[in-house]
Amino acid sequence: MDSIHIYGGNFLRGETKVQGSKNAVLPILAASLLVKGTCVIKNCPRIADVYHMQNLLQELGCFVTWAGNTVTVNALHVNDNRMSGESVTRMRSSVMLLGAMLGRLGEVTMAYPGGCVIGSRPIDIHLSALRNMGVEIEEQERLFTAKAKRLQGIELKLPFPSVGATENVVLAAVTAEGTTVLEHAAKEPEIEALCGFLKAAGAEIDGVGSNKLVIHGVKELHEAKYTVPSDRIVAGTYLTAALAAGGSIFLENAPAGQLGALLAVAEEMGGCVTVNEEGVGIDVMHRLKAYPYLKTEVHPGFPTDLQSPLMAALSVAQGKSVIEENIFENRFRIVDDLQRMGAEIEVVKNKAYIDGVETLKGMHVEAEELRGGAALVVAGLAAEGRSIVRNRHFIERGYENICKDLRNLGADINIG
Numbered sequence: 001m002d003s004i005h006i007y008g009g010n011f012l013r014g015e016t017k018v019q020g021s022k023n024a025v026l027p028i029l030a031a032s033l034l035v036k037g038t039c040v041i042k043n044c045p046r047i048a049d050v051y052h053m054q055n056l057l058q059e060l061g062c063f064v065t066w067a068g069n070t071v072t073v074n075a076l077h078v079n080d081n082r083m084s085g086e087s088v089t090r091m092r093s094s095v096m097l098l099g100a101m102l103g104r105l106g107e108v109t110m111a112y113p114g115g116c117v118i119g120s121r122p123i124d125i126h127l128s129a130l131r132n133m134g135v136e137i138e139e140q141e142r143l144f145t146a147k148a149k150r151l152q153g154i155e156l157k158l159p160f161p162s163v164g165a166t167e168n169v170v171l172a173a174v175t176a177e178g179t180t181v182l183e184h185a186a187k188e189p190e191i192e193a194l195c196g197f198l199k200a201a202g203a204e205i206d207g208v209g210s211n212k213l214v215i216h217g218v219k220e221l222h223e224a225k226y227t228v229p230s231d232r233i234v235a236g237t238y239l240t241a242a243l244a245a246g247g248s249i250f251l252e253n254a255p256a257g258q259l260g261a262l263l264a265v266a267e268e269m270g271g272c273v274t275v276n277e278e279g280v281g282i283d284v285m286h287r288l289k290a291y292p293y294l295k296t297e298v299h300p301g302f303p304t305d306l307q308s309p310l311m312a313a314l315s316v317a318q319g320k321s322v323i324e325e326n327i328f329e330n331r332f333r334i335v336d337d338l339q340r341m342g343a344e345i346e347v348v349k350n351k352a353y354i355d356g357v358e359t360l361k362g363m364h365v366e367a368e369e370l371r372g373g374a375a376l377v378v379a380g381l382a383a384e385g386r387s388i389v390r391n392r393h394f395i396e397r398g399y400e401n402i403c404k405d406l407r408n409l410g411a412d413i414n415i416g
């Protein structure tokens with residue numbers, strides 16, 4: 001129950017289609033609150049975090065329906081401005097609703113989203129940017145109320161290009177009075193997707209894709225249709241599976257342009273990458289070389305979300321690798337399980353020193369969070385014998401059907 005069973009040690013061969021992006025669709029669903037009407041969002045992944053966002057929107061008064069992978073949100077009647085403790089704390093990205101609710105109703109009371117196992121994840125940057133836009137924030141013990149008579153466009157510079165804070169400022173700014181100039185903004189592809197959706201709904205945003213966004217407030221947004229781009233982290237996870245287990249796979253719809261940092265590492269390790277209009281393929285026919293020094297960075301640097309899956313692959317590469325984690329302080333939680341599988345890894349502060357071993361051995365391991373859980377699946381694919389990854393529910397927060405996708409790629413893997 002709630003686990004994934006893997007018989008590893010075999011080459012992967014096959015192709016699969018990459019699902020829509022979790023980190024893009026969540027702020028887009030939040031943004032649909034700004035439209036007094038219906039938005040149609042295609043290519044939505046059917047994953048736990050999206051269902052959770054759906055429940056939050058429904059609690060606030062929206063009607064949400066699914067047809068295949070298309071979600072329709074009708075936000076004509078949004079009347080509740082309170083978001084209960086449990087519904088917010090269960091998923092950190094509920095914090096996206098802060099900017100959207102301020103834009104829609106001018107007021108929201110919500111619980112602090114809190115930290116999670118990968119790090120403390122405060123929201124100070126979100127709150128201080130919104131304060132600058134005229135939002136008054138009253139903090140209580142576990143809740144805060146944010147209120148703005150009228151959101152005011154302003155020039156802002158984030159102290160760090162936080163993805164979530166950038167999204168909240170954009171959401172608050174699109175219907176604010178005047179122009180917001182946001183410098184040192186995050187430029188992850190998911191921000192581009194959010195801006196793409198908002199522009200389809202009538203927002204005026206310049207500088208999309210750069211770290212300076214200029215948002216001209218409009219009176220209101222209109223109904224829109226939008227197709228969510230493919231998930232670069234899911235595609236990247238499957239690429240690391242091929243790096244770890246070997247083989248030759250093709251990922252239909254994989255967004256090559258967003259995967260530059262990983263593809264460069266894969267090639268450097270000795271993988272042969274092919275990119276065409278339909279997606280990305282990788283061919284790994286011999287044991288790969290270690291990667292001497294990898295740092296996680298903001299986009300377009302190497303993404304923190306792919307650090308753990310790549311660590312699983314580096315555990316069986318030939319030679320020594322170092323990973324420096326710079327975004328979340330607690331992203332090395334899988335090291336104990338990898339060591340039990342036979343990996344040689346030592347962690348000192350925010351660096352992991354990996355001495356690649358010939359092979360891992362199958363083991364019972366425990367997912368503690370989403371990407372770490374996926375990384376343990378990657379390790380299981382490379383390991384000899386049977387692995388069981390417990391706590392599948394963490395993985396299902398972000399992967400629509402990881403077992404089916406990996407079976408398409410030739411893996412012996414099932415839910416259990």
Ligand code: UD1
Pocket residue numbers: 022023024026093119120121122123124125126127160161162163164165186188190304305327328329
């Ligand atoms: C988003 C992604 C997550 C990804 C991360 C970095 C979603 C739903 N999640 O998370 O998968 O790993 O970007 O690419 O899109 N910070 C502060 N104060 C703040 C905000 C952030 O100190 O107010 C810190 C965080 O604790 C963290 C770092 O900044 O150490 C990066 O956080 P941020 O870019 O905000 O990530 P998220 O939006 O939480």
